[in-house]
Amino acid sequence: MEYLLLPGESILENAPSTRLSNGKKCIPQHYLVFNHNANTVKNIITAIVYSDRYPLFVCEDDSGLYIQVGIIGADNYQTHGADCDKIVYGRKWRIEPQLPTSEIIQTAFLALQKAREHEVREMFRLEEKGFTSTPFNNHHDLPLMAQHQQLLERSQIQSYESIDDIRSTLAKLHYDHCHFELVAITSLKEDLWLMDIRLHTSEKTRLQELIDRPNKPISILLHQHDSNHLYHQLMDTCLELSNRHVEENFCYNGFSRFNRDHNIEAIASLSTSLRKQHLDSEFNTRFKQNNYDTDLTRAPVLDNSLYSDRLRQQLEQHSPLAGILPVDNA
Numbered sequence: 414m415e416y417l418l419l420p421g422e423s424i425l426e427n428a429p430s431t432r433l434s435n436g437k438k439c440i441p442q443h444y445l446v447f448n449h450n451a452n453t454v455k456n457i458i459t460a461i462v463y464s465d466r467y468p469l470f471v472c473e474d475d476s477g478l479y480i481q482v483g484i485i486g487a488d489n490y491q492t493h494g495a496d497c498d499k500i501v502y503g504r505k506w507r508i509e510p511q512l513p514t515s516e517i518i519q520t521a522f523l524a525l526q527k528a529r530e531h532e533v534r535e536m537f538r539l540e541e542k543g544f545t546s547t548p549f550n551n552h553h554d555l556p557l558m559a560q561h562q563q564l565l566e567r568s569q570i571q572s573y574e575s576i577d578d579i580r581s582t583l584a585k586l587h588y589d590h591c592h593f594e595l596v597a598i599t600s601l602k603e604d605l606w607l608m609d610i611r612l613h614t615s616e617k618t619r620l621q622e623l624i625d626r627p628n629k630p631i632s633i634l635l636h637q638h639d640s641n642h643l644y645h646q647l648m649d650t651c652l653e654l655s656n657r658h659v660e661e662n663f664c665y666n667g668f669s670r671f672n673r674d675h676n677i678e679a680i681a682s683l684s685t686s687l688r689k690q691h692l693d694s695e696f697n698t699r700f701k702q703n704n705y706d707t708d709l710t711r712a713p714v715l716d717n718s719l720y721s722d723r724l725r726q727q728l729e730q731h732s733p734l735a736g737i738l739p740v741d742n743a
Contacts, residue, residue: 613628
């Protein structure tokens with residue numbers, strides 16, 4: 414019987430098959446060997462659908478294969494209106510040739526989520542003392558901030574004394590050309606408040622999760638009654654909306670793997686059935702050796718630097734340590 418294999422996949426010799434609850438037989442991915450290249454990864458990425466504003470690129474450089482997300486949209490730091498959209502690129506997500514096909518798909522999923530998170534953080538804007546800033550963006554000077562931590566101490570934060578203070582905070586915020594409006598606030602218990610906030614969209618709003626739910630209130634919990642906590646809770650909510658949009662709309666071959674409508678118990682049952690195998694000793698030895706050989710390719714290398722010495726000391730604290738230790742080239 415022939416099994417459905419994708420380019421870059423092969424079956425370990427004498428690997429056992431599994432019969433699924435629908436009567437179909439398959440070879441679980443943990444009994445496959447993977448040898449991906451640029452063409453096989455492109456074949457996988459071609460089957461992924463999310464949004465035409467986030468194209469996925471498969472490229473190769475001296476360090477190997479990688480996936481990169483393009484982000485098409487308005488320039489987040491453009492002071493004047495531009496005549497056209499701009500494309501920027503996210504970080505490079507490395508793809509090892511022996512990476513399972515499923516993990517390549519999940520890498521693309523994570524790359525899209527993180528590329529979107531980068532954009533979301535730049536769209537959350539705070540007006541303060543006549544200037545607009547993006548306090549949650551990823552481009553702050555962290556070494557400088559570490560050197561001057563006293564400038565960022567929490568002791569400078571004032572607690573809210575009235576609902577008007579909350580409204581004043583919200584009035585300073587904009588998110589993807591939306592503004593925030595306090596709808597209601599309810600005290601649930603001491604040091605816990607439920608806040609309903611409406612996010613008013615505009616014709617310039619670009620994020621689809623906001624367009625799909627125009628002016629629909631969002632609910633957040635406040636454990637501290639001050640502006641700092643409110644900023645963080647709103648940012649977390651915006652990130653959650655973005656992540657959920659990717660979960661619900663990211664598809665591979667028409668299957669939205671991360672959509673929360675899927676039956677978790679059914680996924681658990683399928684996973685269990687794929688692991689229930691009776692392996693003969695010869696194949697079991699080959700199977701374990703294949704896994705070990707794959708793990709060997711992922712072992713990092715230590716040199717004779719102070720950095721490597723620190724890692725050696727860190728690992729020594731957990732000795733004896735199972736698994737494959739770093740290769741020591743000192």
